[in-house]
Amino acid sequence: MEINYDNIKVIGFDADDTLWVNETYFRDAETEFGQLLSDYETPNKLEQELFKKEIENLELYGYGVKAFTLSMVEAALELSNYNVKPKTMEAILNIGKTMLNKPVELLDGVEDVLKTLSKKYKLILATKGDLLDQERKLEKSGLTNYFHHIEVLSEKKEVNYSKLLNSLEINPSEFLMVGNSLKSDVLPLVNLKAKAIHVPFHTTWVHEQVTEEETNGKAYKTIHSLTELLNILN
Known part of the structure; x- marks a missing residue:
């Protein structure tokens, strides 16, 4: 036409x-999130659950790195049955900070x-x-x-x-x-x-x-x- x-x-x-470039950084962050939570679930399951949490939070948090980071925090708590270590939570927050500081x-x-x-x-x-x-x-x-x-x-x-x-x-x-x-x-x-x-x-x-x-x-x-x-x- x-x-x-x-x-x-x-x-x-x-x-x-x-x-x-933007989405590439989110894919890298998802991989890093999967590695941090590997003791609790398979990489595929972690990716699926994180995505579900992002969609669930869209209306409340909107789009962007900060919303994504909050969703990672919530997903980590739930997937670990609230047993995730403070150092792991700190590492998740640092993923978000690193994304925000990307060139x-x-x-x-x-x-x-x-x-x-x-x-x-x-x-x-x-x-x-x-x-x-x-x-x-x-x-x-x-x-x-x-x-x-x-x-x-x-x-x-x-x-x-x-x-x-x-x-x-x-x-x-x-x-x-x-x-x-x-x-x-x-x-x-x-x-x-x-x-x-x-x-x-x-x-x-x-x-x-x-x-x-x-x-x-x-x-x-x-x-x-x-x-x-x-x-x-x-």
Whole structure:
């Protein structure tokens, strides 16, 4: 299906795993968590239970490293039948602190793409997660000046995007969203009659995965690198 981008005036970008590496650190943390709790359960069982705890806590804690760390703490207590050692709990907290102190690793071509597109379009950052952590990563990234507006959302559903576009007086037909998650960055925008481009990252959190049935008949484009945007839009 051919998609026309001629009327696009504003481009929204996701942050984590679209502009910089993020999910890889969570996968590494899960492995470390599994090693710390290996006396109590198998790695597969630990991973499953941690994921269940994260989903259970989403409404209360939201997204991000701090929420993930709290879920690790709760999972460790429950899986060990509250016998986990204080040193192990300290190690779990240190996993979270290490994640928060990670350097920001930009994906290939990100700054060149933003620099080029910002000359022709208004760019906004629309990400979700912990506000303080996202602000920290954005500052470390050196990308702040390319964005006309920055928004950290609690969720990325149609209602959240609709409120954002309305507040910025952006017509959905003139808006393009670019991100790595079909669930959070693509399908909600397509449903709002905006445009969306999917840039897959090599690993995706299970909660962000969608079925073929959910994407069937939806008009969006998939590219393999953010640099392909320059060929599409310029």
